[in-house]
Amino acid sequence: MRITNSINTVVMICSLAGLSGCSSLVDKHIEYETVQPETFPVLRAVGYAPLSAQPGKTAGEKQLMAIKVSKLEAYRELAEQLYGQNLTSTITVKGAVAQNDGLKSQVNGLVRGAKVLKSYAVGDTYATELELDMKRVYDLYVTQVKPQKIKKISYSFK
Template sequence: MNRSIFKRLKITFLSAVVMLSASCAMTTEEYNAAVVETLVNAQGNIVATGYAVISVQPHDNPAQQRLLSIRASKLDAYRSLMEQVYGQYLDVNTTVGQLVLESDTFRARVQGVIYGAYLVSITPVGDDTYEVTMSLDRGIVSDLRTLYLEQMTSHSGA
C-alpha cells in the first residue's frame, strides 16, 4: 500500500473518530483541518500527545505518582510518534464456523527508534491525568524512515 493511500486511510479513520465525539455544528472542512492540525504542526513536524492517569501509578507518595504519570504520558507520546513514523503491525485472526463469527482477535505492535523528538508541553488534564505533547522534525522523520527501509532491505537480502 503506498504512502498516500495509507495517509488518506489514517486521516479518514481519525476523522471518523473525531466526528463521533464532536458536535454536529462543526463543518466537514473545519473537522478535516482540526484532524490534520493535531497530527502536523505549522512547520510540518509530526506532533503526538500521550496521556497517563496519576492515581494508578504504583507509589504511595502523591508527588511521586505525579512524576510517574508524567513519565508514562511521555512514553505514550513516544509510542504515538512511532506509530506515525513506522505504522503499526496488526495481527488479526477471525474464526467463522457454520457461517457464524466464533472469535475475532486483534493484536497491534509498533517497533522502532525515535530520536530528536522534543517536548512541547506537559499539562495536567482534570484532577487525575497528565497530557504530554511531543514533536518530531519532518527531516528527522524522513531520516528515520530511510534508515528503517535500509534495515528492512538488508535483512531481507541476507
C-alpha cells in the same frame, strides 16, 4: 607432454600479467554530492496516562509515573506516524457466527530528535505533547550517515 605443460604455464602467466596490466590503463574518479529534501514536515503527538491508576505510595510518586508513561505513549504515537503499525488479526467462526475475535497491534522504530512541548495534568490524566521536526532528524541523520549521490564520473587514460 612436459613441454606442453611448460608452454601452458608460460601462456597462463603471460595472460594473467597482461590482464592485470589492463586495469591500470584507465583511472576512474567519482565525485559525490549531498542531496537535501525540499520540504521537512513537523510531526506532533500527545500521550496520556491516568494518574490514579499508576503504581506508587504517594501522590508525588503516582504523578512521576504518569509523567513517564504519558511521555512513552507520545513517543509510541510518533513511532506510529513514522513507521506505521503491524497489525495481526484472528477470528474464529463456528456455524457462520464469530466465536472469538482478536486484534494485536505492534509498533517498532527508533525516534531521535523529538522535543517535549508540554507536560501537564488534566483532571486525573497526565498529558505530554511531543514535536518531531524532520529537518532536525535529517541533520542528525546526515552527521551519522552522510548520504550522497553521484555528481560526476570522469575517466582518464594513461
